[in-house]
Amino acid sequence: MIFCPKCNTMMISSGGQMKCRRCGYIQAIESEAGMKITTTRVEKEITIVDEEEKVKTLPTIQVRCPKCENNLAFWWLRQLRSADESEVRFFRCTECGHTWREYD
Known part of the structure; x- marks a missing residue:
C-alpha cells in the first residue's frame, strides 16, 4: 500500500x-x-436451508403460522439487501412447513 x-x-x-x-x-x-x-x-457466510434435516437444527420460536395457525416455527436470519440495512427474519412452520418473513 x-x-x-x-x-x-x-x-x-x-x-x-x-x-x-x-x-x-x-x-x-x-x-x-x-x-x-x-x-x-471478505464475504459473510450465509447458511441456506434447503434440506428438511437441516431445518430441524434451527432454533424455534412461538409465533402463529398464517397458514395453519400452529404456534411453533423455526427461524433464521438472512442479509437480503446492502450491509448497512438490517437482516430479515424468516420463519418456517413446524407443522405445515409454510415459510414467511417478518415485516417491521
Missing part, C-alpha cells in the same frame, strides 16, 4: 500512476516489480 505524502490517505492505481482519493496528489509508478496488485474481499 502506498499512502499520500500530503494527507496520508491510501492511494489507488490509476493508469500507470498512483492517485490520492482525497486530495488528488499524483505520483508516478517508478517500478512495478515491487508492487503487487491484490484484491481482498
